[in-house]
Amino acid sequence: MSDTNANVLRLEHVTMQFGGVVAVSDFSMEVNQGEIVALIGPNGAGKTTAFNVITGVYEPTNGTVYFNGEAIVENYPKGKMKKLYLGDSSTICDKVISKTPDKITNLGIARTFQNIRLFKKMTVFENVLIARHMRSKANFMSATFRLNLQEEAENREKTLELLKLVGLDGMKDDLATSLPYGKQRRLEIARALATEPTLLLLDEPAAGMNPQETLELAHFIREIKDRFNLTVFVIEHHMDLVMEISDRIYVLDFGRMIASGTPEEIQNNQHVIDAYLGVQEDE
Amino acid sequence: MTNKRDSIFAAVLLAAAFILVAVLDRVLPATGIIMTVLKKGCIYSLVAVSMNLLNGFTGLFSLGQAGFMLIGGYTYAILTIPPADRASVYQYFDGGIVQFAIPFWAGLIAAGLVAAFLAWLIGLPVLRLKSDYLAIATLGFAEIMRAIFQWDKLGPLTNGSNMLRKYPSFSSLMFPFAVAVICIALIVLLINSTYGRAFKAIRDDEVAAEAMGINLAHHKRMSFCISCFFAGIGGALLAMYQTTIQAMAFKSNMTYEILLIVVIGGLGSVTGSVLATFLFYAASEWWLRFLDSPLMIGSFQVPLLRSGFRKVVFSIVIMLIVLFARKGIMGDRELSLSGLMKLFGRKGKEASANE
Ligand SMILES: Nc1ncnc2c1ncn2[C@@H]1O[C@H](COP(=O)(O)OP(=O)(O)O)[C@@H](O)[C@H]1O
Ligand SMILES: [Mg+2]
Numbered sequence: 317m318s319d320t321n322a323n324v325l326r327l328e329h330v331t332m333q334f335g336g337v338v339a340v341s342d343f344s345m346e347v348n349q350g351e352i353v354a355l356i357g358p359n360g361a362g363k364t365t366a367f368n369v370i371t372g373v374y375e376p377t378n379g380t381v382y383f384n385g386e387a388i389v390e391n392y393p394k395g396k397m398k399k400l401y402l403g404d405s406s407t408i409c410d411k412v413i414s415k416t417p418d419k420i421t422n423l424g425i426a427r428t429f430q431n432i433r434l435f436k437k438m439t440v441f442e443n444v445l446i447a448r449h450m451r452s453k454a455n456f457m458s459a460t461f462r463l464n465l466q467e468e469a470e471n472r473e474k475t476l477e478l479l480k481l482v483g484l485d486g487m488k489d490d491l492a493t494s495l496p497y498g499k500q501r502r503l504e505i506a507r508a509l510a511t512e513p514t515l516l517l518l519d520e521p522a523a524g525m526n527p528q529e530t531l532e533l534a535h536f537i538r539e540i541k542d543r544f545n546l547t548v549f550v551i552e553h554h555m556d557l558v559m560e561i562s563d564r565i566y567v568l569d570f571g572r573m574i575a576s577g578t579p580e581e582i583q584n585n586q587h588v589i590d591a592y593l594g595v596q597e598d599e
Numbered sequence: 600m601t602n603k604r605d606s607i608f609a610a611v612l613l614a615a616a617f618i619l620v621a622v623l624d625r626v627l628p629a630t631g632i633i634m635t636v637l638k639k640g641c642i643y644s645l646v647a648v649s650m651n652l653l654n655g656f657t658g659l660f661s662l663g664q665a666g667f668m669l670i671g672g673y674t675y676a677i678l679t680i681p682p683a684d685r686a687s688v689y690q691y692f693d694g695g696i697v698q699f700a701i702p703f704w705a706g707l708i709a710a711g712l713v714a715a716f717l718a719w720l721i722g723l724p725v726l727r728l729k730s731d732y733l734a735i736a737t738l739g740f741a742e743i744m745r746a747i748f749q750w751d752k753l754g755p756l757t758n759g760s761n762m763l764r765k766y767p768s769f770s771s772l773m774f775p776f777a778v779a780v781i782c783i784a785l786i787v788l789l790i791n792s793t794y795g796r797a798f799k800a801i802r803d804d805e806v807a808a809e810a811m812g813i814n815l816a817h818h819k820r821m822s823f824c825i826s827c828f829f830a831g832i833g834g835a836l837l838a839m840y841q842t843t844i845q846a847m848a849f850k851s852n853m854t855y856e857i858l859l860i861v862v863i864g865g866l867g868s869v870t871g872s873v874l875a876t877f878l879f880y881a882a883s884e885w886w887l888r889f890l891d892s893p894l895m896i897g898s899f900q901v902p903l904l905r906s907g908f909r910k911v912v913f914s915i916v917i918m919l920i921v922l923f924a925r926k927g928i929m930g931d932r933e934l935s936l937s938g939l940m941k942l943f944g945r946k947g948k949e950a951s952a953n954e
Contacts, residue, residue, distance in 0.1 A: 371810060421812035429810075435803035437867070437931060438796075446800045449793050450812030456821055459792035460785060468793065511812055 322348045323382065324515050324547045325370065325425075329409075330379030331393075332365050332571075333400060339365040341571040343379070347515070352541060352548040354558045356582075357568035358592050363551045364430055366568070367517050371427050372417040377401060380409055383423055383515070388415050422450060426513035428504040430520045430551070434492040440503055441488040444475045447510035475510065481540070482506045497524045502536075509544065516540075518550040522557050534560045555593070559583065567592060608936035613780065620776045629770045636884050640877040641775040642836045647860045647872040648783050649829035654858070655866035655931070656790055657822040658802030659726075660734045664830050664857050666741025669849035670717060671710035671831025672838035673748055676763040677756065679706040684765040689758055696755040703767040707778070707835050714831025715824040722820040733823075741851060748846035762845040766838070775836050782829050787869055789825065798822050802867075863920055863927050871929030878928075883913055 325347040332340040340362040347353045355363050368374045370381050372389060377397050381389040392409040393401040415423075435443050448471040454464035462468075479485040482502040487495065492503060501521055508516060518537070522530045534557050541548050552558050558565065559579045567575040567582060569591045575582060582588055620637075627634050646664060653659050678701050680688055689695035701709065717740075725736040747753065749760040757763075769775065789795050797818050800808040809815050838844040856879075864875030890909040894901045920927075932938060 373806065373810075416814070417806075417809040418812045418814045421810060427810055429807065433804050433807040433810075435800050435807065437803055438799060442796060442799075446796050446808075446813075447811045449797045449800075452793050454793060456789065456792075456794045456825070459794050460789045462788070462792075464793070471793075507811065 324349050324351075324384060325549060326382040327366070327370070328380045328382070330366070330369055330381065331377045331401070332362070332369055332374060333377040333397060336400065338571050340369065340376075340568075343568070343571070343573055345566050345573065345576065347547055347549050349547055350541075350545075351563045352537065352550065352561050354562040354565045355549065355551045355568065356553070356555075356558055356565060356592065360570075361568040362571040363568055364519055365571075367427060367519055367551065370420075370517065371425060372415050372420045375412075375414050378409060380413075383420070383425060386423075387413050388420055388423065389413055418450070421511055421513075424512070424514040425517065426508035426511045426515070427517040428501070428508050428519055428521060430523065432497075432500050432504060434500060434503060434507075436491075436493050438492060439489050440484055440492050440495065441475060441479065443492045443503060444478055444507050444510045445471060447507045448474065450511060478506045478509055481509075481543075482536075498529050501525070505536075505540070509540065513544075513546065515547045515549065518548065518552075520551050520553060522552055522554045525554075527556075530554050530557050533557065537561055605935045605937055616780075617776075620772050624771050624773055632885055632888075634772060636877070636880045637772055638775050638840055639880045639884070641772070641779040642833055642840060643857065643860065643880065644873045644876040645779040645782050645836065646830055646833035647857055647864065647876050648786055648869050649826045649833065650857055651861050651864070651866065651869065651872045652786055652790065652798075652829075653822055653826040654861060655868070655872075656795065656802060657798040657819065658805075659819060659823065660731070661737045661823065661826070662734045662851070662854050662858070663721075663737025663741045663827075665849045665851060665853035666737065666744045667714040667718065667827040667830040668834030668837060668853070669741070669744055669748060669846055670714045671834030672844045672849075673757060673763070673834075673846070674713040674831065675703075675706040675710040675835035676766045676838050676844050678709055679703055679766040680763065681765070688763060688765055689755070691761065692754040692758065695758065703839075706766075707832055710835035711828040711831040714834070715828035718824045718827035719820065722823045726816055726819045726823065738851060738854075741849070741854065745846050745849055757846070760845075760847065762843045763838075764843040768839040768842045775840065778832070778836060782832055783869065783873070786825075786829060790869070794818070794821070799867075859917060859921075863917070865927030865929035865931060867931030868927070868929035868933055870934035871927055871932075874928055874934070882916070883909070887913055 323346045327343055327345050330340055330343045331338065343366060355366065357363055365374065369376045369389060376389065376391050378391060378393050378401060380387050390409050390411060390413040392412070435446065438446070452459075452464070452467060452471070454467060458464050476485060476488070479488055482505060484495075484499060484503055484506065492500065495503060501523070505518070505521065521537070522533050525533060537548060537550070538561060540546060550562075562579055564578060565576065565582045566573055567588050574587045574591060575585045577585070583593070623634075623637070646668060650661070650664050653661050677697055681700050682698050685698065686694040721736060721740055725733055748757045750757075751759045753759070790798070797808070797813050800811065800813060801815060801818060805815060860875045860879050861872055863879065864871030864873070887909045890912055891907065
């Protein structure tokens, strides 16, 4: 576990403050090659915020994110944040690295969104095809004059393949937003896969799905993981899904990591039961 | 399949239009009212489509079109006035400092390039900010350009507040038509390419687009520069059509007019922009003309009909369209054979169902 070379993703002392709100507090964790790791916790625990820091949407107040050993995000508190910041680890970072989300996607991290963010005026097919743009070698001239026909054909073929994989090839010309909820989530996964990631971040992929769909999703996540040789980091509320697919689990509560370990360890952890699992059962 | 049929349909339509234009050039007087509408229609179609590329397809709100047309028009004029005529054009500035002339086609391209270059310069700082700033910055830029081009100190280059003239122009309809067709075709090819899809992705959802690896700053700048390139060519065409050009005329009114056309045609619809342009100029220059001339029926003078009333009616029509047909004529769809067939197919079915 401590072999740093095997870490695909590593967070060190990541803190994210929005003014006085500490959304993520001194969070350190890692995801190893080929693992499926889950991030769980009550609503507002800071899970999505952690994803947003990893993908460069937010610049953290403090801490470092490594991807395959390379620091892709790093910051330390300055100015007002320095005064607000209470952690002791503020000294471990001294430089600022903030890659934009597109650069990070380029390196091989792809994500889906909790509040589905498909391209609304585009078809299902176009939504996936667009994710091939980044890997395209054409410039705007060669694309305009159609000198990239072969690449374009390859991209279309690959797009169709991915749509078949998620079972959406039959509705490829429909508007993306006309799909039912569960299918939109699958489309987001197909779109993320089209960027050719090595690390896939899924933000509540089973939200709004029934137990049957959730079960299918669990198999599907395993399948794509093997097929594309992925590492998967997933935020999820459906405990059966989490316990079924995860190798390891991290639990956040009010921005703090309160536990980490295997599914069995988490299920039997009293802190977790008090803070989260117990609450779940009441619902 | 429908795609192929649609492109054949478009090609046939275009060929027919070329023949029609050739015929019109022979039978209609070059300065008649219909020709005015058609020529302006061609020129402003190009400008409207270029604005739609930015506002409708990339989701960036720019208000600088008049400024970039001004730059295009002046670039063209300055570079193409024959040296022999410069002494008379630049009579207050000793014939000006430019003492050569390039061919008209090179002038057109130069007009686009200079406009695109200035767009790139403005885009560098502004496109990093939230998109509202682009509207403010481009509007300000256009006004500043208008002032700078009239500035006396630049007279040797721009002729100050005096007009530029005697550069090559056109009298046929075929010329602006052909240039507009070529330019709009290029824009359509771009929109349907992988870059066009990237622009649309940015328009639909910036966060998602960036997460899919699309470099926002790079693509926004590209769209902005290309849009301004074609606005520059549009400005050069306008200068040619008018045979004289004066910076004073490129007011922000002009931009609003083009924006209005784009909105009426439908944000994100090229055919909508083209249709709306022709309708707009036909209405304002031709169909509503009668409103401006007093009309006597017997000894009764019809009230309200007098010079300027046309503008009032026109504004009301526009307001109604914007209020009640917010998506414009075409929404974000394109006029195409399959679209038409669907429309009439549905109508036909409804009709037979009603029987
Ligand atoms: N952009 C933001 N500005 C201010 N507060 C934010 C922002 N994003 C998230 N937060 C706050 O951070 C906390 C964690 O949110 P989030 O990461 O979405 O939780 P989770 O995904 O675990 O449900 C919440 O209190 C939320 O209000
Ligand atoms: Mg969340």
